[in-house]
Amino acid sequence: MSSENSTLVKLNNAGFKQNDKWLVEGVSLTVEKGKIVTLIGPNGSGKSTTAKIALGIYKNIEGSVEKYTNKVGYVPQKISIDWTLPLRVYDFMLLTENIKDESIDEALTLTGVIHLKNKNLGNLSGGEFQRVLIARAISKKPELLVLDEPVQGVDYTGEIALYELIKRISDTLNCGILLISHDLHTVMTATDHVVCLNGHVCCSGSPMDVAKNNEYKTLFGEQASQILSVYEHKHDHVHSDKGEIKKN
Amino acid sequence: MFDDFFIRALIAGLGIALVTGPLGCFVVWRRLSYFGDTLAHSALLGVTLAYSFELNIALSVFIISSLIALILIQLQKKTNLPGDALLGLLAHSSLAVGLVVIGFLTFIRFDIMGLLFGDILAVTTDDLIIIWTGGALILLVLKLIWKPLFASTVNYELAEAEGLNPDRAKAIFTILMAAVIAISIKMVGLLLITGMLIIPAAMARNISDSPQKMVIFSIIGGLLSVVLGLYSSLEFNTSSGPSIIAASLVLFILSLFKIKQSIKLKN
Numbered sequence: 225m226s227s228e229n230s231t232l233v234k235l236n237n238a239g240f241k242q243n244d245k246w247l248v249e250g251v252s253l254t255v256e257k258g259k260i261v262t263l264i265g266p267n268g269s270g271k272s273t274t275a276k277i278a279l280g281i282y283k284n285i286e287g288s289v290e291k292y293t294n295k296v297g298y299v300p301q302k303i304s305i306d307w308t309l310p311l312r313v314y315d316f317m318l319l320t321e322n323i324k325d326e327s328i329d330e331a332l333t334l335t336g337v338i339h340l341k342n343k344n345l346g347n348l349s350g351g352e353f354q355r356v357l358i359a360r361a362i363s364k365k366p367e368l369l370v371l372d373e374p375v376q377g378v379d380y381t382g383e384i385a386l387y388e389l390i391k392r393i394s395d396t397l398n399c400g401i402l403l404i405s406h407d408l409h410t411v412m413t414a415t416d417h418v419v420c421l422n423g424h425v426c427c428s429g430s431p432m433d434v435a436k437n438n439e440y441k442t443l444f445g446e447q448a449s450q451i452l453s454v455y456e457h458k459h460d461h462v463h464s465d466k467g468e469i470k471k472n
Numbered sequence: 473m474f475d476d477f478f479i480r481a482l483i484a485g486l487g488i489a490l491v492t493g494p495l496g497c498f499v500v501w502r503r504l505s506y507f508g509d510t511l512a513h514s515a516l517l518g519v520t521l522a523y524s525f526e527l528n529i530a531l532s533v534f535i536i537s538s539l540i541a542l543i544l545i546q547l548q549k550k551t552n553l554p555g556d557a558l559l560g561l562l563a564h565s566s567l568a569v570g571l572v573v574i575g576f577l578t579f580i581r582f583d584i585m586g587l588l589f590g591d592i593l594a595v596t597t598d599d600l601i602i603i604w605t606g607g608a609l610i611l612l613v614l615k616l617i618w619k620p621l622f623a624s625t626v627n628y629e630l631a632e633a634e635g636l637n638p639d640r641a642k643a644i645f646t647i648l649m650a651a652v653i654a655i656s657i658k659m660v661g662l663l664l665i666t667g668m669l670i671i672p673a674a675m676a677r678n679i680s681d682s683p684q685k686m687v688i689f690s691i692i693g694g695l696l697s698v699v700l701g702l703y704s705s706l707e708f709n710t711s712s713g714p715s716i717i718a719a720s721l722v723l724f725i726l727s728l729f730k731i732k733q734s735i736k737l738k739n
Contacts (some may be wrong), residue, residue: 279633298633305626309501310680319623320634344681370633 230257230401231292232368238287247273252422255400262403262411265421268392271404275370288419293368297361301372305347314341317360331363334389350377352451369401473496481592485698488601488656493691495652496673501625507729508666510563512653514540516661518572521588523580530654537650589638590661590713610648615733661713671720678727693723
């Protein structure tokens with residue numbers, strides 16, 4: 225199924241230890257072109273750490289990371305920017321790459337914040353800033369997008385629109401997306417592959433597989449599996465990954 | 473034309489201001505003022521070495537300052553002491569060792585005041601060559617590392633994740649700091665070099681809303697400070713370093729009015 229050249233990043237049994245404590249260990253996953261891989265798990269389960277391992281931010285890791293692209297867009301979960309810097313949204317869009325003005329305008333329009341282009345970054349609200357972060361990541365037209373809770377602080381209608389946008393980007397740019405999300409509903413509807421973390425990989429597979437997994441149910445409760453049933457009810461198709469369904 | 477000491481000082485000062493302008497912005501953005509101070513203090517040791525072994529002053533200062541920066545990085549890795557304590561330790565001990573060594577070099581008459589506060593009479597034609605070629609080199613390298621350095625100043629992880637190699641940019645920037653101190657020590661003096669880096673940049677921050685503007689205003693502020701400072705130094709017979717820094721302080725105070733204005737406009 226996975227040909228070599230469509231792989232963007234591959235983690236082989238990767239883990240990261242800080243102050244003699246494992247933040248996450250034994251993670252294997254592959255992000256391919258045009259596919260969305262989602263990491264779910266409780267707080268402190270190593271989702272952001274896994275993303276940072278995939279991005280190469282952490283250096284002394286166990287296992288290995290194979291990265292096949294340098295065109296990366298990253299929306300971190302936490303970002304602390306020092307406001308002693310005079311920085312407009314426009315300057316921020318050019319932070320890591322010189323992008324054409326049209327691409328900047330296009331990305332800011334897609335995320336609904338084009339009117340903020342010349343505003344100082346420090347004066348934005350949390351939700352506005354989040355939209356700018358997403359715009360910056362997609363304006364580079366990356367091959368790999370890593371989105372760590374990309375819609376935090378965004379209002380509800382905006383959240384849905386942004387997730388739709390992310391799905392659309394994955395299709396149109398044919399880029400691979402590594403997504404971290406708390407919104408199980410989104411995860412279950414718009415994802416190709418789910419990795420459920422709790423310090424290690426507790427289960428992974430298609431959204432269907434994961435939802436049926438007992439460990440997943442223990443982590444997220446019965447409610448979580450109901451989300452899936454809502455989804456199955458709404459749409460009349462099932463993502464079938466032949467021969468991959470695990471019975472528990 | 474270069475025969476006149478004042479013209480030489482002016483050309484030297486303008487060359488220095490062109491370099492300290494953009495570098496100073498990074499010193500302010502990255503909160504490196506005490507780091508700059510430490511490198512500048514260690515420069516005294518470099519000067520004494522230059523006299524002892526008859527080396528070029530700028531070269532010897534550059535080597536010692538780079539060495540101190542390396543030692544600092546090692547100490548940061550190997551000890552549990554906070555950064556400011558390590559900076560203080562290195563700044564004062566290198567200054568002290570420098571002064572002790574001067575005590576031993578009885579055969580040379582030192583102009584300590586000139587070393588600490590700058591001396592426009594000391595600028596030679598050779599110094600001009602060092603300042604302008606060194607300065608051009610510093611600016612060229614800064615331009616090359618601008619993207620990764622600036623991106624990692626805004627956010628380290630974004631820069632690292634998107635493949636910009638911020639660690640290398642940081643290491644190169646440290647060397648540039650040592651270099652700018654080396655070329656400006658004669659003019660501004662080792663106690664006031666950090667002022668030349670910080671004050672025009674701080675002034676520029678008050679009147680800028682983008683990084684590019686801040687760099688440009690910082691350069692303009694530095695150039696104006698040099699011109700105003702050197703003329704008053706000539707007029708009142710004061711040391712060149714303090715005069716230049718005092719001029720930049722005046723510009724900073726003027727820039728505060730602009731802040732007041734923009735706050736009023738917002739309300």
